[in-house]
Amino acid sequence: MTKHIEAASPHTMNTYARLPIAMERGQGCRVWDVNGKSYLDGLGGIAVNTLGHNHPKLVPALQDQISKLIHCSNYYHVPNAEVLAKKLTEMAGMTNAFFCCTGLEANEAALKLARKFGHDKGISNPQIVVYEKAFHGRSIATLSATGNPKVQKGFEPLVEGFIRVPLNDIDALKKATEGNPNVVAVFFETIQGEGGVNPMRIDYLKQVRQLCDERDWLMMIDEVQCGMGRTGKWFAHQWAGIVPDVMPLAKGLGSGMPIGAVVAGPKAANIFQPGNHGTTFGGNPLAMRAGVETIRIMEEDGLMENAAKVGAHLKAALEKALAGNPGVKEIRGQGLMLGIELTKPCGVLTERAAEAGLLLSVTADSVIRLVPPLILTEAEADEIVSILVPLIKTFLQE
Numbered sequence: 001m002t003k004h005i006e007a008a009s010p011h012t013m014n015t016y017a018r019l020p021i022a023m024e025r026g027q028g029c030r031v032w033d034v035n036g037k038s039y040l041d042g043l044g045g046i047a048v049n050t051l052g053h054n055h056p057k058l059v060p061a062l063q064d065q066i067s068k069l070i071h072c073s074n075y076y077h078v079p080n081a082e083v084l085a086k087k088l089t090e091m092a093g094m095t096n097a098f099f100c101c102t103g104l105e106a107n108e109a110a111l112k113l114a115r116k117f118g119h120d121k122g123i124s125n126p127q128i129v130v131y132e133k134a135f136h137g138r139s140i141a142t143l144s145a146t147g148n149p150k151v152q153k154g155f156e157p158l159v160e161g162f163i164r165v166p167l168n169d170i171d172a173l174k175k176a177t178e179g180n181p182n183v184v185a186v187f188f189e190t191i192q193g194e195g196g197v198n199p200m201r202i203d204y205l206k207q208v209r210q211l212c213d214e215r216d217w218l219m220m221i222d223e224v225q226c227g228m229g230r231t232g233k234w235f236a237h238q239w240a241g242i243v244p245d246v247m248p249l250a251k252g253l254g255s256g257m258p259i260g261a262v263v264a265g266p267k268a269a270n271i272f273q274p275g276n277h278g279t280t281f282g283g284n285p286l287a288m289r290a291g292v293e294t295i296r297i298m299e300e301d302g303l304m305e306n307a308a309k310v311g312a313h314l315k316a317a318l319e320k321a322l323a324g325n326p327g328v329k330e331i332r333g334q335g336l337m338l339g340i341e342l343t344k345p346c347g348v349l350t351e352r353a354a355e356a357g358l359l360l361s362v363t364a365d366s367v368i369r370l371v372p373p374l375i376l377t378e379a380e381a382d383e384i385v386s387i388l389v390p391l392i393k394t395f396l397q398e
Ligand SMILES: *Cc1c(COP(=O)(O)O)cnc(C)c1O
Pocket: 101, 102, 103, 104, 105, 107, 135, 136, 137, 138, 189, 193, 194, 222, 223, 224, 225, 226, 250, 251
C-alpha cells in the first residue's frame, strides 16, 4: 500500500516547507522514496552529495572509520585532520585550516577572524564589507551578513559592523569604504548560491584582491556552495587566478557527512590563539575521514574534470532546448552549479519536477537551481533536460 506522507510533521519544528515525499535510499545520482518511486538527483542534497549516494569507495571507508573511532574531542590530535588540512591548504595555496561542522559555523569563524584581525591592529570597531543578495547562514551573525531581508526578518536587532555593497561594482565598493579606517575585510561568495546563482566577474575578483592588498583588508571568500570542485576548479575563485586570505568551506567537502572548514593564508592563519575559538564536534575522526576520502576519490575518478565537462554539456543542452523562449531570462553558472532564471516566480516547479522524477530547487523566487552530484554523466544530464525543459515550457505558457 502507498504510504501517505503528510506535508506538515507533528513533532519537528515547522522550519521547512517540505514536499510530501520521504526518501529511503540512494544509488549514484538516483534516490528512491518510501513508495519506491525513483528520482534523478539534480539537487545533490543542496550541493552536498559530491559523490552521489552509496558510493562504492566512500561507504566502506566510513564503515571502517565508524568501527574504529567516531569522536574523541579536540583535547587530542586527530591524525586525519592534519591530513585534510594539508590537502586543503595545498589545493587552495593557503597555509592552515580550522574544522567545524556546517557552513554557518565556518562563516562565523571567518567573521571572528576578521574582527580579531582588526582588534589586533588597534581597530576597536571593525567593519566587514558584505554583498547584496549574499547568503552566509542562519546564525545571528551570519544572517546579519546575509543580504536577504526575508532571512533577517523577525530576528532583529542584527549584528552590527557590516557595510553592504552591490555585486561586481568596484566603484561602489570604493565609495562605500572611502575614508573609513575601520574596514577590516571583504566577504562574499564567488558564485552566490541561495541568492540566485550570481557569479562575481573575473575582473572584479582581481580588482577586489588588489584593493584588499592596498588597504590591508582580509579577502574572505565563502566557497561553502560553489567550492570543492563543483565549477571545474577546486575553488570557484581560482578561475580568476587569485588567492583569498580566508575561505570558509562546507557543503560538498564530506560528500554528506556534516563538515565545515575555514582555510586561511598567512595573513589570517595565526589570528586565533588557544581559547579564541572552538567547537565540540569540529574535526572529529569520522568527518575528517569523510573529507579525506571525498577528495581522494574525486582525484582518483577525475570528478572535478567531470563537473566541468558534464556541466558544460548540461548548460549547452539547456540553452539549445530553451533558445528563443522569452520567459527564460538567463542560464548562468559554471560546471555543475547552474541557474535558469525565468521571468516570473517559479517555486511550483520544485514540486512538479519531483512529480516528474527530478529533484531540483528554486531559489531567489525565479531561479531554477541545479547542483547535482559531481559523478553526473552526460546521459544523466540529458535526462535532466528531457524532464525539465517540457515543465518549464508548460509553466511559461500558463
Ligand atoms: C548553505 C550555505 C551556507 C550555510 O551553510 P549551513 O551548513 O547551512 O550552515 C553559507 N554560505 C553559503 C554560500 C551557502 O551556500
